Amino acid sequence: MWIKFSDVVFNKSVGLWAEKVFFDDKKEIVFVGRSNMWKSSLMNAIFEKKDLVKTSAKPGKTRLANLFIVAKKYYLTDLPGYGFAKLGKEHKDKLDWLISWYLEERKSSIKKVVVLIDSKLWAQESDLDMYKFILSLELPIVIVLSKVDKLSKNEIYKSVEHAKESFFWQEVIPVSSSKNIWITELCKSIQSVLIK
Ligand SMILES: Nc1nc2c(ncn2[C@@H]2O[C@H](COP(=O)(O)OP(=O)(O)O)[C@@H](O)[C@H]2O)c(=O)[nH]1
Ligand SMILES: [Mg+2]
Secondary structure, rough: OOOOOOEEEEEEEEOOOOOOOOOOOOEEEEEEEEEEOOOHHHHHHOOOOOOOOOOOOOOOOOOEEEEEOOOOOEEEOOOOOOHHHHHHHHHHHHHHHHHHHHHHOOOEEEEEEEEEOOOOOOOHHHHHHHHHHHHOOOOOEEEEOOOOOOOOHHHHHHHHHHHHHOOOHHHHHHEEEEHHHHHHHHHHHHHHHHOO
């Protein structure tokens, strides 16, 4: 059976230390990555929506965790971009705090963390830091190589191989919003941990 990812509604936004937020025990998938990794756009592609998830050309705009409910049963959550130095140290720290707090808070419900990496720049230090943090929480990970649109087949292959080495042979999926085939792969990966 397929999860209908297009059956989706926005649920709520959550800020740092949102003590009054009510979390139920819905299974959850979270999306993380540095700013401008086309993360929110990827979520729109999964949802088959144009602009349900807010996208922005200006990095560092999402400052909250945005929760969406799919098929009335699952949370898919867009987290702010991490490690964005241009925001100034204080903002950057706050966002990174939000991400680490959120992942810890929801640890028992999160079934997979989707980590977006730039397929051309490969893994940055902040990506590896986030990766280690997610591993320390023992959460399952899928590495998504973003922005493969302009790469040749061979370059995509190299990027995937490199990511597998950098991330110790985790699951790696290249994506491109224009190439639906990979989005389908990612949906399969997500739904395999939700339907259990
Ligand atoms: N050329 C191109 N631009 C894209 C694509 N996906 C997103 N963008 C643009 O890249 C910018 C950042 O995208 P967004 O999804 O908000 O990135 P996020 O910060 O990782 O959530 C926006 O201006 C998007 O319109 C794509 O597939 N191709
Ligand atoms: Mg975004």
